[in-house]
Amino acid sequence: MFKILKYSFYDLMRSSWSYVYFLFYLGLGSVLLFLNNDVSKAVITLMNIIVVLTPLIGTIFGVMYYYNSREFTELLLAQPLKRSTIFIGQYLGVAISLSLSLVIGLGIPFLAYGLLQSSEIFNFLSLIIVGAFLTFIFVALAFNIALSNENKIKGFGYAILMWLFLAVIYDGLFLISLVMLQEYPLDKFSLIATMFNPIDLSRILILLKLDISALLGYTGAVFQKFFGTNFGMVISFSVLSLWVVFPILRILFKSKRKDF
Amino acid sequence: MLKKTLPLLLLLLIISNSYAQSIEVCATCDVNSLTDAIAKSKPHDKITIKKGTYLESNILIDKPLQIIGEGNPIIDGEKKGYVLIVKSDSVSVTGLVIKNPGKSYTKDYAAVYISQSNHFTFENNTLESVFFGFLIEKSHHGKIVKNHVSSQAIDQSASGNGIHLWNCSNMLIDGNKAHNLRDGIYLEFTKETKVTNNQSYDNMRYGLHFMFSNNNEYHNNTFTNNGAGVAVMFSKFIKMTGNTFTKNWGTASYGLLLKEIYDAEIENNTFEENTIGINVEGSTRINYIKNNFISNGWSVKIAGACYANIFKENNFLNNSFDISYNSNMNDNKFDSNYWSSYTGYDLDKNGIGDIPYRPVKLFSYIVNKTPETIILLRSLFVDIINFSEKVSPVFTPDELVDSSPLMTPIK
Structure with a gap:
């Protein structure tokens, strides 16, 4: 598995895309920090970008990589290798290289800015961790879509639609349902609805750091417990991990039964 | 001697x-x-x-x-x-x-x-x-x-x-x-x-x-x-300067509560990390000048019956909501403030943004109606509806604008 991981990883490193991705985050981080001179504001802007962009890049990269390396995969399948090793190796190769681009690309400007001395370090750390989580989740989801669709165009279409749904449409439906049902107690519903969308979940994790004063303004006891204590943090992180685990399990399940 | x-x-x-x-x-x-x-x-x-x-x-x-x-x-x-x-x-x-x-x-x-x-x-x-x-x-x-x-x-x-x-x-x-x-x-x-x-x-x-x-x-x-912070109620001619209000967190919590206050001066105060910076109810002829609002949930929440108030040369930095109104009537003036969420430009380089800033977002109106929606704060969808409201205001006060927002914070 590590060998395949290594091959996928170096393969991606040789293609210039991960460098472009890395340079994009490097440029973004530097511009935000050095032209802005306000770390809190930079963290907020970065949050908006990370929550939307990392899933998009993860999805597109995942689908693209799967379809592009199809011939290589078929070659590997002819070897005496377990299927799980092949697919998990490829998956980890993509996910790790993307997360590395993100972590290093944002990490360098922040370190250069002297973040270690600043109190924003925890906000920034949670931002990076959430970004890495999102990459792992969306690459896994993209692999799932690609595994289930032989047709490239269809696969791409579904992947983009999934991103659009989770990033925008889900929140729209969520907001409409909250406004429509405002007569009812909604705090449990809204927390549970958040759990079903990894993008919302990561947004909440960052909000817990950035906007805690606003979140504590709401009266519901469930909200109070969720936001006011470490409970929210723990639950969000565990559900986020589940969001990584389940798609991977499905990759394993699907790849075992797939006819190449 | x-x-x-x-x-x-x-x-x-x-x-x-x-x-x-x-x-x-x-x-x-x-x-x-x-x-x-x-x-x-x-x-x-x-x-x-x-x-x-x-x-x-x-x-x-x-x-x-x-x-x-x-x-x-x-x-x-x-x-x-x-x-x-x-x-x-x-x-x-x-x-x-x-x-x-x-x-x-x-x-x-x-x-x-x-x-x-x-x-x-x-x-x-x-x-x-x-x-x-x-x-x-x-x-x-x-x-x-x-x-x-x-x-x-x-x-x-x-x-x-x-x-x-x-x-x-x-x-x-x-x-x-x-x-x-x-x-x-x-x-x-x-x-x-x-x-x-x-x-x-x-x-x-x-x-x-x-x-x-x-x-x-x-x-x-x-x-x-x-x-719950500081409460000033049913009083006239009060001067508040140079005070610091921090970390008043909670459901009915605010840095400063103003209720039935007339002719007050609020100058050079700092409101930091409060659920609500200033909660204003039925207060008239109050001048808010050169205050700092930093990382509050709501900087200023105006509940109603507030007339002829002036907000001038304040800094609004990284608040979740800048101003919140519960109606679309407005008789208060916002002028020459610095808003960290202002996205306009300054082509003539006079330090004043060329397009007016609207401090009341559609989302703050929605949160007032349905508090649970706070969970969607900073979502992409919310940014989109805020933007569309900014282009053509329907729910938020139409004339509530800062027509000369500053490009740099006031020291």
Whole structure:
């Protein structure tokens, strides 16, 4: 598995895309920090970008990589290798290289800015961790879509639609349902609805750091417990991990039964 | 020179000695209690209390006296009623540790109870485990300076206020610390009073509480982590400058609550990390100038019936919501403020943004209607609907704009 991981990883490193991705985050981080001179504001802007962009890049990269390396995969399948090793190796190769681009690309400007001395370090750390989580989740989801669709165009279409749904449409439906049902107690519903969308979940994790004063303004006891204590943090992180685990399990399940 | 002045000095000493006698109180002295010392003293005497613990309560000071504690003597009321009761003008008390007044649901027992007295001074005293700290009624021209008032308040109904003024005027409350009480400082029907340089923190209810108190000023105070922040209600002509309001978190919590306030000046204050920076209800002709609003949930929440208020040259930095309105009527002016969420440009380089800024977002309107939607804060979808509302306002006040938003924060 590590060998395949290594091959996928170096393969991606040789293609210039991960460098472009890395340079994009490097440029973004530097511009935000050095032209802005306000770390809190930079963290907020970065949050908006990370929550939307990392899933998009993860999805597109995942689908693209799967379809592009199809011939290589078929070659590997002819070897005496377990299927799980092949697919998990490829998956980890993509996910790790993307997360590395993100972590290093944002990490360098922040370190250069002297973040270690600043109190924003925890906000920034949670931002990076959430970004890495999102990459792992969306690459896994993209692999799932690609595994289930032989047709490239269809696969791409579904992947983009999934991103659009989770990033925008889900929140729209969520907001409409909250406004429509405002007569009812909604705090449990809204927390549970958040759990079903990894993008919302990561947004909440960052909000817990950035906007805690606003979140504590709401009266519901469930909200109070969720936001006011470490409970929210723990639950969000565990559900986020589940969001990584389940798609991977499905990759394993699907790849075992797939006819190449 | 010396020859001439020495007899004069001696004379002065003799006169002053005969005039103001000095009494010493200590455990082994002739006079071993403050009650005893007061009984033996004449007006304008000086009583010095040496280090030690004195178990006394309901000590009545009924003549002008100067009481000085040396080495922080402790006067312990043993939870029996009041500790010091002042009913005379020109009393001064310094350097005492006063603790354990009684606790009652029917009487306001206080560590220091001052009634109908003028020109008193309380300085450098420590009041511990109090029900009420200073309870001052119908008194004028007093000074409460550099005292430290604290308690262990657990619930609101069974606790009292740190410095409580009722029907007073021309008082100075300066450099005190008040914490773990119900209200740190409470003013009711009090006029022309200055509250300066105090620190009020970890109180159950308000750090500072004004009711029906006109023409007061408070400057350079710090209010941190109080149950609901600072409340100024039903008062006119109040000046608030240089105060800091931080970390007032919770469902009904705010840095500053203004309710039925007229003609106030709010200048150079800092509101940081509060759920609501300023909550305004029914307040008119208030000038908000050069304040800093940093990382609050809501910087200013305007609930209604607020007219002719002016917001000028304030900094709004990284707040979740800048301004929140619950109606689409507006009679307040926003001018030359700095908004960190402003996205406009300044082509003519005059430091003023070329397109107006709309501080009220559609989402803040939605959150007012359905509070649970707060969970969608900073979502991409919310940004999209905010943008569309910005382009053509329907739900938010149409004319509520800052037409000259600044490009750089005001120092």
